[in-house]
Amino acid sequence: MRALIVSDVHSNIEAFQSAIEHANDTEGFDQIWSLGDLVGYGPDPGLCIDLLRQYEHVAIAGNHDLAAVGKLGLQKFNMHAAAAARWTTEQLTEEHVDFLAQLPIRLEVHDFTLVHGSPRDPVWEYVITAASASANFSLFDTKRCIVGHSHIPFVCAPKGESAQFFDFPVDLPVRLMDDKLIINPGSVGQPRDSLPTASYALYDSENQTVTHYRVAYDIAATQQRMTEHNLPQYLINRLARGR
Ligand code: ZN
Helix, strand or coil, rough: EEEEEEEECCHHHHHHHHHHHHHHHCCCEEEECCCCCCCCCCCHHHHHHHHHHHHCCCEEECCHHHHCCCCCCCCCHHHHHHHHHHHHHHEEEEEEEEHHCCCCEEEECCCCCEECCCCCCCCCCCCHHHHHHHHHHHHCCCCCCECCCCCCCCEEEEECCEEEECCCCCCCEECCCCCCCEECCCCCCCCCCCCCCCCEEEECCCCCCCCCCCCCCHHHHHHHHHHHHCCCCHHHHCCCCCC
């Protein structure tokens, strides 16, 4: 079984389509695991939901998905994110709302726990420091945990009482051993590690590997759509910088 692991698609249909095409052209995949924030920020929330649903999938909700359907207030969102969230809500059909509203915030699949933020706080916590990672290692029972939310790809392993972050190498399969790991596939639709290319991962259950891939997509087309919808200029600009 091969799973295409995507997170933080953020209504960026160009990036999402490119990731799917790239995965099909490389290893192929049987199902999609979506780590949340399928919508928010970008111009095509409905198309992204529809595209995910064309495939066998496992999906959890992120803070932007919950906000779009009124299950989370906008108090903790910055003004650009809040503006985009309000706009997103207006775009969704009843079917889209129903889909997002039924997503769980934590799931176990194969040997993985899936959460958007962290096992400790699936909605909001960013796993970006050794302290946050080490605190979370004891809070999942599977061998591995996959998170999103920070839009930064990494592999993290326990190190004594603490934790160590490793760069998630591109195009190079990481062999999964018995160690506990926290993995972030990066963001498909709004990468923030200074690379503007869509980031995703592919899990191969037979070979027990997970591989990080980057793929170029038509950033200008997404930016154009955002401009047409009067989405915040800051959100438009950041796509080209990958920040
Ligand atoms: Zn996000």
